[in-house]
Amino acid sequence: MIKALLTLKNKTEKKLIVEWAQQFNYCLFFNPSDTVDYPYSTFPNRLVFADEQIPINNQNVFQSLKNRLNELNTELYGYLSYDIKEQTHQVIGKNTAQINWPNSVFFKPKAVIDFDDKNVQITSQNAYDIKQEIELYLKNKQWTDDHNKIHSFKAFFDEDEYINTVKKLQNHILEGDIYEINFCINYEVSASYFNPLATFFKLSKHSPTPFASFLKCNSKYVLCASPERFIKFENDKIISQPIKGTAKRSSETKTDNQLKEELYSSEKERAENMMIVDLVRNDLAQSSIPGSVKVEELFGIYSFKYVHQMISTIASIPKPGTHVVDIIEKAFPMGSMTGAPKKRAIELIDHYENVKRSVFSGSIGYISNEVFDFNVVIRSIYFDAKTLKLNFEVGSAITYDSDPEAEYAECQLKAEAIKNILEL
Secondary structure, eight states: OEEEEEEOSSHHHHHHHHHHGGGSSEEEEEOOOOSSOOTTOOOOSEEEEESSOOOOOTTSHHHHHHHHHHHHOSOEEEEEOGGGHHHHSOOOOOOOBSSOOOSEEEEOOSEEEEEOSSEEEEEETTHHHHHHHHHHHHHHOOOOOOOOEEEEEEESSOHHHHHHHHHHHHHHHHTTSOSEEEEEEEEEEEEEEOOHHHHHHHHHHHSOOTEEEEEEETTEEEEEEEOOEEEEEETTEEEEEOEEEEEEOOSSHHHHHHHHHHHHHOHHHHHHHHHHHHHHHHHHHTTBOTTOOEEEEEEEEEEOSSEEEEEEEEEEOBOTTOOHHHHHHHHOSOGGGTEESHHHHHHHHHHHOOSBOTTTTSEEEEEOSSOEEEEOOOSEEEEETTTTEEEEEEEEEEOTTOOHHHHHHHHHHHHHHHHHHHTO
């Protein structure tokens, strides 16, 4: 591969380079924040693109992905839909999708463009041609922050329906069906104009996160401000980092530290986090050497721009001969977005939620035969430019001790944050 270097004059040029890449059918841009010292690092600051996806049998995603990796022996980029749970846990969904996403899309990039503060490195067979194209684009184009034309928001649960459903889920917990479940509300957005890339940069500025990503698949887009890693494999080590536990931040240092301490000490948040840690340990054990699964950090508190998060880190060593795809398959979908026990939680999610999750609570990332890294697709906006369909989902973890009214209020706060971005 050939490498070419380009110097950035300002931050706007980075936006224009990502805009230039929108000419391709498939594009994935990782835009991680470096404000948090995230264990095992963040996504790379990277842009990749391609004209075509690689063929994946969406009825047997993991076997098909394994075959493609073995054939191509290269790094692939793309996403896994939550609805692959029909293949991993044999739970056939009854709901319809707001936007019809395939179960997965992966592509082999024409080029890999890596950013740092001042420089761009282009890695490709035709790196110098791409550099010339980008330089010409930067010379002739200016960045514009379009204003979206948003008309209305429609929640698929009103307050009474949500509270009654949470009480039903708590009854399942009382009966011993589950210990915890992630329950979500879908929002449909009416818009006559929407600029996905400009909105993504606004989202990233408002909510900088370690696993932020902008995904384009033909006319469909995901604008993702995820703070959470699903699973990573590097240097013969598997890492999973579920998030359960959130507290607002304060501009007052003393109050902010108190909020941080309250989150760390909260029995409810610790119980939720511990349940998912146990689930992840079980998931990783299926593909790991017995005795190698370790909780490296329990109840770690990490501070983002607007919230403190409780994050635990679980790591293990894979069994000899285990294919990288098998590691992901055994852990999919992520426990932080299902609940415990996982299969029963998935069944109840499908029964009580009223929209197919699709890419939401799925995973975006990259994979080769040696490494992979995937996030949890939350705090995201989904858009289809052909149909002008626009939606997002918010949710929370429900336990027996949850207050249904408080959980609804939490969902409303999360929804309001996304609404504010959409209306900028």
